[in-house]
Amino acid sequence: MAKIESDKLFVKDVFQKWYRIPEYQRPYVWGPDQVTELLDDVYRARQSNPDSQYFLGSMVLKKSDKQEGETKYEEYDLLDGQQRLTTLFLVTAVVRDMTHKANEARIKTCRDTIYQMANPDDNIPERSRIVFDIRDKVRDFVSQYIKAEGGTLKEDELKLFSQNTDEDISIRNMAQAIMTIQSFFNNGSSVDDFFPFLRSNVLMIYVAAEELEDAFHLFTVMNNRGIKLRNSDILKAENLSKVTDEKTRTKYAKLWESIEEYFSEDFDNFLSHLRTVLVKQKAGYNLLKEYEENIYAPKEFDRNTKTYTNKPPLLTKGKSTFDFIEKYYKHYLELFDQDNYALTNSFELFNQLVLMRFGFEADYWIAPLLRYYDKYKMNQLLPFLYLLDKKFSADWIIGLSPTKRIENANAIIKEIENTPDQTALFDSDVFGIEGQDFDRVITGSIYGRRYARYILLKIDFAYHGHTTKFSPPETISIEHILPQTPDSNSQWCIDFTGDDREKWTNRLGNLILLSRRKNSAQSNKDYAIKKEKYFKNNVELFSNSIRLFQSYPTWNKTDLVNNQKEMLKKMFYLYHINVTDAEIEAKVQ
Incomplete structure (x- = not known):
């Protein structure tokens, strides 16, 4: 690695250097919370001890030699620290425009911090202290509202910029930051206390390298030393x-x-x-x-x-x-941002993806899906997706560990790469499920299990049809038809013995989805009242729930058992498990 330059500088000295925010850098993304936090931290440090030094943060820079005419100077590309430095730049512009004209010294300080006039004798070029190369529109905004004296006072224009979601994100956030800084000073924070302390007592550390690769390496090292950066x-x-x-x-x-x-x-x-x-x-x-x-x-x-x-x-x-x-x-x-209606003249593919994204608690399945799409595009994508759903949901339902489920996902990716075509892939053992374990789980009590909502969503999906989009509401609750704790004098306790309630209450056939949160008082009502007053307006989004209420005018043990058989048949069909009617009958005895 070439020579590394490092130093600590007070803010007033930070702005003696020349900076460039390269085109490849991220935009200015700080919002009101981050800007206010910086201002508050500096203000509290000053209030605590006006003579103290306060460390604001660090910068990682790539150093370059520049020449304009006969003037030679050093310019620093900002690789890290641009959010803080840009905010200080904006603070300086706001302070300049809030300062009375009589205070010529402060106005000149701010002016020179933002834009320096040329001085060939001292090798000082005429240019902005920070050049924003990330967007042409950003440079224009800086020139009109930051460099230009009085620019930060154009409140109506800045407000429009801050509220325009179609505007460049840097411009939008800079406009908002200017208004946040103005509010900070207008609400009791003294510029006369704050600004001198900021310039003379607030420190930043910088490290700089002449080679771009070395500078990026420093960027990585700084992250490892505790400066929080995202992996990306x-x-x-x-x-x-x-x-x-x-x-x-x-x-x-x-x-x-x-x-x-x-x-x-x-x-x-x-x-x-x-x-x-x-x-x-x-x-x-x-x-x-x-x-x-x-x-x-x-x-x-x-x-x-x-x-x-x-x-x-x-x-x-x-x-x-x-x-x-x-x-x-x-x-x-192409997979997730389109409805892909033309593929099957229906929303079947779209709906299947909605079911998996909304219903699964983990997203291990996305990597195999992406790899399949990379190899085969839309060719037999829907059959693959059904197999993927079957495998991932069955592994979850029977209680395989996350590690094992990840291993199974990786096995599918390997099989996609190693098999010559979809026929061989679809016939592969990697999509096999443990049928006996699956049978044991879904025929027993499922309420309270993390996968219960998914099972009910999947059944609802199966009854939904695909002429319309499958759109589960954000708020979903699992409701018992036969209540968990019915009143002792209710019809429930006549139609179901204590043993019946213990056996059937939490099974699949007694559960439906509602598009609302539970209402315990309504939940215990007798079936006829519950159906009319509680369920009627809260099942309109769930096809299986609608089917149940249309099929069962009453709800006694026979009704519940019949619905349990219907649900088990549907689940075994969806998971490609061959079960006879006689076997289904035996499972509900």
């Missing part, structure tokens, strides 16, 4: 450092940014699915270490020699990684 941020930095062409690096940075914006907090999870597609083993490390050791530099352990040997990389850093992520991002959109 580090992975992005590692890969961008391997792209030497500036235009290509910018293209990939913008691609990454758009994917990251789509997945939001689930971006690391998406990258984890891609890791699974490549490695096909349960993750043993965090996401970054998995990519580094199992994708970029995999090794194989020889038990005889007790040594590791290098294996070919599954991906290389840079273009290979970005292209792979982009390809699977497109797969994801």
Whole structure:
């Protein structure tokens, strides 16, 4: 690694340097909470001890030599720390515009902090202290509302920017930040106390390298030393450092940014699915270490020699990684962001995906689905999805451990890659389920089990049909038709003995889904009242619940047992388990 430059600087000295936010950087994303927290932290430090020093954070920089005419100077690309530095930049603009004209010294301080006029004698170029290369529109906004004196006072225009969801995210957040800073000072925080302390007592640490790869490595090291960065941020930095062409690096940075914006907090999870597609083993490390050791530099352990040997990389850093992520991002959109009605002239594929995403407690199944789609696209996708659902839900229902279920997911990915066609894949043992264990579970009491809601959703899905979209409501409760604790003088206690209630109350045939939370008082009413007053307006979204109330005008033991048989037949059919009517009859005795 080349020479590393490092120092601690007060804020007033931080803004003696020249910075650039490269095109491949993330936008300005701080919202009111983060901006207010920074301001409050500085203000509290000053109130606690006006002579104290306060550490604000760090910056990771890539250093470059620049020349404009005869003026030579050093410029620093911001790889980490741009959110804080941009916020300080905005604070300075707000303070400038809130300062009375009589205070010429402070106005000049702010003016020079934001935009420095040329001084060839001192090798000072004419330019902004921070150049925003991330978007042309951002540069224009900075020029009009931050560089221009009085720009932060254009409240109506800034409010429109902050509320326009179609506006560039950096502009939207900068406009909001300006208003947040103004509110901070307008609500009792003295500029005269705050601003001198900020400039002369608040410290930042920076580390800088001349080589881009070294600077990105520092970015990673800073993360390992406790500066909180997301796995995806580090992975992005590692890969961008391997792209030497500036235009290509910018293209990939913008691609990454758009994917990251789509997945939001689930971006690391998406990258984890891609890791699974490549490695096909349960993750043993965090996401970054998995990519580094199992994708970029995999090794194989020889038990005889007790040594590791290098294996070919599954991906290389840079273009290979970005292209792979982009390809699977497109797969994801094609699968989950379209209704795919034309595939079967119905919403069957869309509905099956809704069932799995809404009903499963884990998403191990997404990696096998992505790998199948990568190989076969839409060809026989629906039969594959039904097999995938059957396997994953059955493994969950019979109580396999998460580790075993992950192993089964990886086995499916391997089978997708190793079989010559879908026929061989669909006939594979990897989709087999433990029929006896499955039988034992679903014929017994299922209420209170984590998979109970999924079983009821799956049955509802089976009765739903696919001319319309399957759209379960956000609020769902599992309701007993025969109550768990009926009143002793109710019809329930006439129609069902104590032994009957103990045996049947929590079984599949006595359970339905409601589109509301439970109402204990209504839940114990007799069937006729309950059906009319409680169920009538809360089952309209559930096809199986509607079927039940249309089929059963009463609800006694015979009705419950008949519905249990109906539900068991449906479940065995859905899971491809051959059971005769006589066998079903025996299961309800």
